[in-house]
Amino acid sequence: MGGTIRAVVVGAGMIGAVHASAIRAAGGELAGVVASTPERSARTADAWGVPVRYPDFEAVLADDSVSVVHVCTPNALHVRQTEAALAAGKHVICEKPLATSAAEAERLVRQAEKASRLLAIPFVYRYHPLVREIRARRLSGEFGAWQLLHGSYLQDWMLPEDAMSWRVDPADGGPSRAFADIGSHWCDLVEWVAGVRFTELTARLGTTVATRPTGTGPSFTSTTKGRRVPVRTEDVATVLMRTGEGVLGSLTVSQVSAGRKNRLWFELDGSACSAVFDQENPETVWFGAADGARVLFRDPGQGSAEQRRLSRLPAGHGQGYADCFASFVTDVYAAVRGDAPEGLPTGADGVRSARLVEAVLASTASLSWTDVTPAPAALETTA
Numbered sequence: 001m002g003g004t005i006r007a008v009v010v011g012a013g014m015i016g017a018v019h020a021s022a023i024r025a026a027g028g029e030l031a032g033v034v035a036s037t038p039e040r041s042a043r044t045a046d047a048w049g050v051p052v053r054y055p056d057f058e059a060v061l062a063d064d065s066v067s068v069v070h071v072c073t074p075n076a077l078h079v080r081q082t083e084a085a086l087a088a089g090k091h092v093i094c095e096k097p098l099a100t101s102a103a104e105a106e107r108l109v110r111q112a113e114k115a116s117r118l119l120a121i122p123f124v125y126r127y128h129p130l131v132r133e134i135r136a137r138r139l140s141g142e143f144g145a146w147q148l149l150h151g152s153y154l155q156d157w158m159l160p161e162d163a164m165s166w167r168v169d170p171a172d173g174g175p176s177r178a179f180a181d182i183g184s185h186w187c188d189l190v191e192w193v194a195g196v197r198f199t200e201l202t203a204r205l206g207t208t209v210a211t212r213p214t215g216t217g218p219s220f221t222s223t224t225k226g227r228r229v230p231v232r233t234e235d236v237a238t239v240l241m242r243t244g245e246g247v248l249g250s251l252t253v254s255q256v257s258a259g260r261k262n263r264l265w266f267e268l269d270g271s272a273c274s275a276v277f278d279q280e281n282p283e284t285v286w287f288g289a290a291d292g293a294r295v296l297f298r299d300p301g302q303g304s305a306e307q308r309r310l311s312r313l314p315a316g317h318g319q320g321y322a323d324c325f326a327s328f329v330t331d332v333y334a335a336v337r338g339d340a341p342e343g344l345p346t347g348a349d350g351v352r353s354a355r356l357v358e359a360v361l362a363s364t365a366s367l368s369w370t371d372v373t374p375a376p377a378a379l380e381t382t383a
Contacts, residue, residue: 006031011072012044025326061088098350100174105354109347119347127324129310130285136304143270149249151266158255177233183253198241203360205234
């Protein structure tokens with residue numbers, strides 16, 4: 001498939017705007033945006049500088065010139081909208097979670113395969129250049145056997161007692177919030193970088209703010225006032241995991257840690273070397289050995305081929321989250337054209353994530369170690 005890829009964003013919230021910017025950065029054409037109402041769609045199109053007006057989602061599906069649909073709506077809508085887009089012959093980038101159950105996620109992957117359409121999931125932290133550097137060094141055997149895998153993903157946007165979002169309501173966001181929303185990113189990243197699979201886990205979820213106002217507001221930005229209702233999803237989570245080889249891992253997740261805005265942090269400890277990555281400081285990575293430690297800076301003139309490929313700017317010119325998103329969308333569009341970019345997260349990775357979420361919820365309910373059910377072999381990804 002040649003020529004400029006025309007794409008439409010479905011969903012006009014914060015993450016929809018990120019997708020819109022990434023489409024253009026990847027060389028695609030932002031053909032339109034569909035929001036919750038025609039009026040909001042028109043306002044968003046004006047704000048994003050999009051000339052085309054689609055009255056509704058069905059009009060997007062009927063437009064044969066649109067190749068890719070970016071699904072950026074609340075979680076409960078992902079399955080229906082992704083199914084419809086695939087049935088209409090579109091390639092789909094669906095925000096995670098792909099589905100709020102593993103069975104539905106598997107169904108979407110099989111539908112995409114049957115339709116010969118790409119289904120991609122924005123696990124975009126894979127696209128930090130220094131994450132690729134760590135993975136390349138793991139593949140070359142630099143770390144030795146893993147001893148321990150640990151880290152955290154901490155935010156504070158739900159700390160105010162009046163903070164509210166559609167993500168809080170299980171009907172819109174699914175039965176897990178903090179773990180499914182951000183813990184899933186950590187697990188995907190660590191499994192992919194370290195080349196492991198967590199096969200069993202024990203988890204505990206906690207809700208620290210018992211009631212919140214009804215209604216909703218933009219994620220990460222606002223609070224609301226109104227009638228208060230009980231919170232039925234978690235603010236915090238702790239998970240102890242074990243890989244198929246018996247290596248222990250631990251993860252702390254929070255959306256109520258004051259001062260932590262988006263701190264995804266991991267340490268991978270090997271028998272010969274360790275590595276630390278902090279998403280809020282992505283221009284450096286820490287490598288440790290028994291005789292000392294050193295800090296490596298991102299540099300397009302040094303390191304692994306993938307680190308160089310994804311370094312969009314010279315050393316010392318900070319890259320971040322938006323650059324990761326642009327690189328991810330660039331790889332999706334390359335795959336649509338028939339290429340096979342390394343590390344592209346697809347629907348199979350969405351199935352894997354759904355399996356982990358279900359294991360966390362089951363462990364919390366049973367207060368016991370729980371097996372992570374593997375996906376069918378045809379849907380399994382390579383760590």
